[in-house]
Amino acid sequence: MPGEPKRLEHPKSVYVIGFIFKIITLSVLIAVIYQITFSPHGPAVLVPIKEKIEESQKSAILDEVRQQEEYEKHRHFHHVVEYPQLPENMRPVCYICHSDYPHSKNKKVRAMLNMHTQFFVCETCHIEEQPGMSVIYKWYNPLNENPKGPFFGTSYDTESGNLVEVEDQFSKISPFYRSGDKFKSAIQIQDSDLAQDYVKVRDKLTPEQRDNVKKKFHVHIKAKGHECKVCHSRNGILDFRTLGFSANRIIDLEQLNIKGMVTKYEEFYIPNLFSE
């Protein structure tokens, strides 16, 4: 404007100072808003609304499951260790209905049978052999087409004597059908078409229809898995050497004491050898 004195640009430091003040003002404002709305140290004006929303989404089942998980930490006492889990869609289809603890009937061995789910997929034990189909067992990792290991449980730490901790948390021994030089996986994952379709429509199916579909998932699956000795013996179906187990681990697995205890003895008493 005519007559208006010439205005000068602010020095750059002014913009920096202004920016810092704006950040401080904004932080104070956010803190005040939090204080007034949700903070337990303020009037918490929005807390009743938050509680109302949470109440509407509340599930008694979910609450109980979480509470039980909390209690399990205390009951267990020896530290419940969390391990990485596979994404839901990469798990075998069995996991749509079954968990990592599928066995519950036989009181004597159910926990031991469940222990094996760390090492192999359900089909390894429950696959029904078919005439003309050759099955071989390899390490399978849904996140890695060609897992190289080292795999958990295959060797001992020479210093501590414990099983060696490994990076690969997901590889399990799994059956494959041999077709010429190629191997085709004998298992389905939840990403398979049949599994995806089932998950989509299962709530719409009648109980009979659901049973029918479940039969499809259990084709070539036998209810009773292999006996211990089918794997835990010198000529078992699992070739521990090819699977990468160390020599002393192979000896332990092939001559496993547990197998004898479970199959030969009804009761196995610990005498008072150590009582003082």
Added chain:
Amino acid sequence: MEFIKILTSKTLFLAIFLLFSFMAPGVDAADKENCLMCHKYRQIGRIDEKGRKRSYFVSENIYANAVHRNVPCRDCHTYIDKLPHDPVTQEVNCANECHIKPPFSNENFSHKKIIDVYNRSVHGSKDDDSAELKAAKPYCKYCHLNPIYTRVDEQRIAFEETLSRCLNCHERKGVTQAYKHITHRLRSKTSRSPQEIVQLCAKNCHADLVLMKKLKVSRESMEAVKTYNESIHGKAIGLGSQTAADCVSCHATSSIHDIYKKDEPHATVNKANLVKTCKQCHENVTERFAQIDVHSEIGPHEKPFLYSVNVILGFVFYGSVFSLIGLAMLESYGRRKDGISMQIVRGTSWRGESKRKKSK
């Protein structure tokens, strides 16, 4: 014939089995009977009859660093007398004697002494407690989770310096654990942070108002967590202080487990003991100082004066902040309406010609 009978007996088989068990790799002092032969696998477990997930996994590496690392399994799990054992239905009794002899003592170690202290405290189960109250009272494992030794970083412990002197004569592996064991108890306060202590007392218990109501606790107890969080101690802990008072600082002596109702003469929060309790942290504590209400509920009926001051201060605080924001917004609105816009360059914030001035 008798000899053959002995040979085929289960006892001999067991002896051979145990002999091989000892020779097997990974068997340490605590696992004399090779329980880890089965329990070292992380998926050992089941879903029980009530639908609860039960993990029976014991991590070898974690257990070897936990405070019970030298306690043989069957010293706690005394009810296991055969293999494979039956489903466990009994709880571990922490008052059992285990086959560990502490240094300078010929007696087997037991938690009995501290359990006796605990049983006498308000948390101990009493004969006249209702069934609900008995079920709600915490048991050993509710608070104690077989902690892993952690290095004590308090300055006065001088961890590295002292440990390096121990290493002049002792092997690193053994003495490091032993040193951690000793220093574990030499902290100024408990090995847990004050935040963990508050969380432990509040979560699933004192902050669970439904449970508290069911147990018919006093009004003060009902509001204990809320009033603590509003107190200066609670606010300091909430902001991360490691020195401010947590629940245990005031409600128990150094034996931690001796928490009593304030009417009991030996309660640390009994009127007669308050000066001593406050003196743990505060200097120059007088009777008058000890009268300050720590769990203060500032309501219109309980403390009308304090309540009024609190409300007025709230209005002053919020009023000043929001008045300033309101004024700034009003000014912006007025200027914009007047045709002046905000610019942050060339020496001024507001540029333009005022419509009002123009019309004049």
